Amino acid sequence: MIEREVTIRNRAGLHTRPAASIVKLAAKFQSEFFIEKDNFQINGKSIIGVMTLAAEQGSKLLVRFDGPDEEEAYRAMAELFDSGFGEPI
Amino acid sequence: MSKTAKQEVKLKGIPASPGIAIGPVYLFRKHEPTIQTRTIDVGEVGKEINRLQNALARSKKELTKVFDFAEQKLGADQSKIFEAQLLLLEDAVLFEVVYKRLKEERKNVEFLIQDEMEKYHRLMMASNDQYARERADDLLDVENRILRNLEEYKLVSKIDGSHVVVTHNLAAADALIFSRNEVMAYVTEIGGATSHMALLARALKIPAVVGVHQISLLAHADDPIIVDGYDGTIVLHPSPEMLKRYEKKKEQYHTFEETLAPLRELPAETLDGHCIKLAANVELEEELEFIKLQGADGIGLYRTESLLLGEEVFPTEEEQYEVYHRIAESVYPKDAIIRTFDIGGDKFMAQTVKENNPFLGWRGVRIMLDKPQIFLDQLRAILRASKKKNIAIMLPMVTNLKEVQLTKQLIAQAKDDLRARRIAFDDKIKLGVMIEVPAAAIIADHLGREVNFLSIGTNDLIQYLLAVDRGNDIVSELFQEFHPAVIRFLRRIIERGKQKHTWVGMCGQMAGDPLATILLVGLGLDEFSVVPNAVPEIKKIIRSIDYTEAIRVAERVLMMQSEDEIKTYLKNLMKRKFPDIPIE
Numbered sequence A: 001m002i003e004r005e006v007t008i009r010n011r012a013g014l015h016t017r018p019a020a021s022i023v024k025l026a027a028k029f030q031s032e033f034f035i036e037k038d039n040f041q042i043n044g045k046s047i048i049g050v051m052t053l054a055a056e057q058g059s060k061l062l063v064r065f066d067g068p069d070e071e072e073a074y075r076a077m078a079e080l081f082d083s084g085f086g087e088p089i
Numbered sequence B: 001m002s003k004t005a006k007q008e009v010k011l012k013g014i015p016a017s018p019g020i021a022i023g024p025v026y027l028f029r030k031h032e033p034t035i036q037t038r039t040i041d042v043g044e045v046g047k048e049i050n051r052l053q054n055a056l057a058r059s060k061k062e063l064t065k066v067f068d069f070a071e072q073k074l075g076a077d078q079s080k081i082f083e084a085q086l087l088l089l090e091d092a093v094l095f096e097v098v099y100k101r102l103k104e105e106r107k108n109v110e111f112l113i114q115d116e117m118e119k120y121h122r123l124m125m126a127s128n129d130q131y132a133r134e135r136a137d138d139l140l141d142v143e144n145r146i147l148r149n150l151e152e153y154k155l156v157s158k159i160d161g162s163h164v165v166v167t168h169n170l171a172a173a174d175a176l177i178f179s180r181n182e183v184m185a186y187v188t189e190i191g192g193a194t195s196h197m198a199l200l201a202r203a204l205k206i207p208a209v210v211g212v213h214q215i216s217l218l219a220h221a222d223d224p225i226i227v228d229g230y231d232g233t234i235v236l237h238p239s240p241e242m243l244k245r246y247e248k249k250k251e252q253y254h255t256f257e258e259t260l261a262p263l264r265e266l267p268a269e270t271l272d273g274h275c276i277k278l279a280a281n282v283e284l285e286e287e288l289e290f291i292k293l294q295g296a297d298g299i300g301l302y303r304t305e306s307l308l309l310g311e312e313v314f315p316t317e318e319e320q321y322e323v324y325h326r327i328a329e330s331v332y333p334k335d336a337i338i339r340t341f342d343i344g345g346d347k348f349m350a351q352t353v354k355e356n357n358p359f360l361g362w363r364g365v366r367i368m369l370d371k372p373q374i375f376l377d378q379l380r381a382i383l384r385a386s387k388k389k390n391i392a393i394m395l396p397m398v399t400n401l402k403e404v405q406l407t408k409q410l411i412a413q414a415k416d417d418l419r420a421r422r423i424a425f426d427d428k429i430k431l432g433v434m435i436e437v438p439a440a441a442i443i444a445d446h447l448g449r450e451v452n453f454l455s456i457g458t459n460d461l462i463q464y465l466l467a468v469d470r471g472n473d474i475v476s477e478l479f480q481e482f483h484p485a486v487i488r489f490l491r492r493i494i495e496r497g498k499q500k501h502t503w504v505g506m507c508g509q510m511a512g513d514p515l516a517t518i519l520l521v522g523l524g525l526d527e528f529s530v531v532p533n534a535v536p537e538i539k540k541i542i543r544s545i546d547y548t549e550a551i552r553v554a555e556r557v558l559m560m561q562s563e564d565e566i567k568t569y570l571k572n573l574m575k576r577k578f579p580d581i582p583i584e
Helices: A016-027 A047-053 A070-082 B042-074 B076-089 B092-105 B109-125 B130-151 B172-179 B196-203 B240-259 B261-265 B287-293 B304-308 B317-331 B365-370 B372-388 B401-420 B438-442 B444-450 B458-466 B484-497 B514-523 B532-543 B547-559 B563-577
Strands: A002-007 A032-037 A040-043 A060-066 B009-012 B014-017 B020-028 B163-167 B183-188 B208-210 B224-228 B233-236 B277-282 B299-303 B336-339 B391-395 B430-435 B453-456 B503-506 B527-530
Touching: A002 A070, A016 A047, A016 A070, A016 B076, A032 A047, A040 A047, A047 B076, A047 B092, A047 B109, A047 B130, A060 A070, B014 B196, B020 B183, B020 B240, B042 B076, B042 B092, B042 B109, B042 B130, B042 B372, B076 B130, B092 B109, B109 B130, B163 B224, B183 B196, B183 B224, B196 B208, B208 B224, B224 B240, B240 B261, B261 B532, B277 B287, B277 B503, B277 B532, B287 B317, B287 B532, B299 B304, B299 B317, B299 B527, B304 B317, B317 B336, B317 B372, B365 B372, B365 B401, B372 B391, B372 B401, B391 B401, B391 B453, B401 B430, B401 B444, B430 B438, B430 B444, B438 B444, B438 B458, B438 B484, B444 B453, B444 B484, B453 B484, B453 B527, B458 B484, B484 B503, B484 B514, B484 B547, B484 B563, B514 B532, B514 B547, B514 B563, B527 B532, B547 B563
Parallel strands: B020 B163, B163 B183, B183 B208, B277 B299, B277 B527, B299 B336, B336 B391, B391 B430, B430 B453, B453 B503, B503 B527
Antiparallel strands: A002 A060, A032 A040, A032 A060, B009 B233, B014 B208, B020 B224, B224 B233
16 A cells, blocks of 8 residues: 655646546556545545545645555656646646 | 316416417426435346446437537637536446445435435535535536436327417427427416417417416316417316307407418508518428418528527537528528527526526627627528528627627628638628617617618517516516507617618517507518418508508507507507407
C-alpha cells in the first residue's frame, strides 16, 4: 500500500476535465485507488467521487494505492498532478 | 344496486378551436415517473441487468447527441455540462455497486439507481464548493434520464375508439401525440385561447375549449360530454334534450361550412375589384393537403418551431431542407413564407435558461442572431428550398433595423456558402419581418424600406401593447383585439409600412376573426394569413363587400372610444350583412 501527498497545482482546481483525467488514468491500473481530503475519503475511480472533492488550487490531497501495480499507478498519478493536469498553473 | 342518472353539469370555458364534439371522456394525467420498489426473482436478475444496460446505452446515445450539438453549435461553455453528464453516466464505481446490490438484495434497478444516486446527491449538495453543488444538478438530470429510459416511457398513443381528451393542461407536444388517435375534442382546465395548444387544435380541426376550471375533478373516464368549441360551453352528462339541441347545432354548422366549398377556386376580391391575398398559417405537414382544399393563396406563415417539438437538439441543415423543400413543392406555384425559429430561451434545448420575464427576454430573432451557427443552418436550408422561387423568409420579434441588417449579412453569407457548394437557390429571395413588438410598429416605415413585406403578429403585439399574457386565463378578458389602441396601432402600421415594393399583411389570430375582416380590409391590409379552417369564411366576407364600404367602416371604428362600442357596431354590421355566419 502506498500513501502519499499531492498538491492541486492548476489555477482552475479540480473541475470536470481534471476529474475525468484522474479517473481515466486510475482505470488503467488494477490497484484500488482512494483520495482523501480533510479526512474525507472517496474512491478515486469514481468520477462522482472525485467531483465531490471539489479541491481548489493549492489544496493538498492524500492519494492511496493498494494492489499489484501500486508503484506504477502512483508514479503516473503523481505526474498527472505535477503537470497541473495539463492546464494553466 | 340502483343506478342513479348522473346530474347534468354545465360549465363554461374559453373557446379555443371551433367545432362541436359529443362523446366519452378520456381523462389524461401527465405521466409522472413513479418509483416502485419491487423484489425480483433470482432468475430475473439477468433480465434486470439487461434492462439497465439498455437504458444506459440509450441515455448515453441521447447525451452524446446533445453534447455533439452543443459543442458544434453552442460553444464550449454550454457543452461542458453535457460532458460532465456523460462522465457521470459512465461512473464505474456507481454502477459496480448497483450491480452488486442487485445480485445481493434483488431489488429492481429503478430503486437501486435512485438509492445510490441519492447518497452522492446529498454529498454534493452539502459541499461548500459551488462547483460540486452544480454537479448535483447534473447528477439529478442524469438520474432522471436513466429512469425515464428504464421506464421505456411510452407516450400515450393508443386510445380505443373516439374520445374527448380532458386534462389539466396540455403541452403542444402532448396534443400532437394525441392527434394521431381518434380525438374528438380537447378540454383543458387552464390555458388561454391563443396558447400553443389551442393553435395546434385549430390546425388539426379538432374542437377545443380551455380554461374550464375544475373539469379534471368533475369529469371521470367515459363520462358523456358535449364540447362546444364555438362558444366554450361544456356539458357533462347531457340530458336527452341537451343532446338533441347540440346534434342540431352541429348539423347547422356543418351545412354552413358546406356552402363555402364552391369558393375554393375563387379569388379573395371585393365586389369593386380590390384584390387581397388570403393565405394560410401552417404548422404541420399534415395540413398541406388541407390548405389546398380550402382554397388558400399559399402559406402566409410556416412556423418552423414545430420542427423542434420534443427534440433536444436543433435539426441539421439537411433535415430542415427536406421539410422546407416538401412545403415549397406542395404549394407551388403559390408562395410559402417560412418564419425562422421563434422560440423562447426556455425552449432552448433541454436545459432551462432562467429568465424572470421570458416574454421580454431572450426570444425570437434575438436568439438566432446570438447563435449564428444555428441561424445559418436554417437560412441555408430555406435558401436551398427556394430553388423554384416561391419561398420567402420572415423574422420573428424584430425590434430594430440592426436586427434586419445583421440578418441580411447572414443571408449573404449563407448564399456564398451555397454558391461554393454549387447548390442552386433564389438569389432574389424575399425577406419580411413580423410586426409584434410595439417599437417595430412605430418604426414600420423604416422597416418597410428595408424589407419586402411586414406581417402583423397580433397575438404577441396585443400582449405587449395591453400588458396581458395571452396564456393567462385570469386576465383573458383584457386581451382585446378591438381595443381602440390596437385599432389605431394597426392603422399606423399599415399606413407607414406600405411602400411601393412592400406589402403589409397579418398572420395573427385577428386575421381569421370574421368580426374583424371588414375593418381590416378597410384599414388597407394587403394580406390575410389565417388558420386553414377560416379561409373559406373570410373569403366569403371579402367577396361580399365593397372596398369603399370597408374604408368607411374603418373610419367609423377609428373614432370609437371603447372595445364594447366597436364590437357592438361590428356585430350588428355582420348580423345584417351575413345572417348565416355564426357570430358570438
